[in-house]
Amino acid sequence: MIWGAERLYLAIPALAAWYFTRQGCERKRLLLTGVCVLPLAYLAGKTAGYVYYNPRPFAAGGFLPLVRHAADNGLPSEHTLFCAAISAVVFTSHKKFGAALWALTLTVGVCRVAAGVHHSADVAGAALIAVCVTWVVSRGCRRTFGLG
Secondary structure (H helix, E strand, O other), X not given: OHHHHHOHHHHHHHHHHHHHHOOOOHHHHHHHHHHHHHHHHHXXXXXXXXXXXXXXXXXXXXXXXXXXXXXXXXXXXHHHHHHHHHHHHHHOOOHHHHHHHHHHHHHXXXXXXXXXXXXXXXXXXXXXXXXXXXXXXXXXXXXXXXXX
C-alpha cells in the first residue's frame, strides 16, 4: 500500500513514454495534446483547491497516515491528477492501452486513500479535472490543427 501511494505513479509516465516512442503519425498529436493537458490540468487542479478546501483524512480524523504528508488541502490528489492526465491523453489515441493506464491510475488513487492522505472525493475530483481538460484540449487540437 505504501509503495502504491508513494511510487506507483511513476510507472504511468514511463509506460506512456514507451507507448509514445512506438507511435508514427500519431506522435505529433499526442505530444501537442500532452504538452497542453499537463500544465492546464495542474492549473485547473490548483484552482479547484483554492475554491474548495478539503482537509486530509489524517488531519480531520486525528490519526497518523501510512505515508508522511503535510496537513494541507487534499483536493485534488496531485498524484492522481498527474496520472489521470497522462492516462486520458493516451486513451485518446489507444483505448486498450489507455484503459490499462487508467487501471493503474485508479490503483494509485485507491492507495492514496488507503494510506490516509486523501478522501475518495480528492481522487475523483482529480480524475474529473483530467478528463475535462483532456476533452477540451483534444477538441481544440482537432479544430485548430486538424489533428485527431
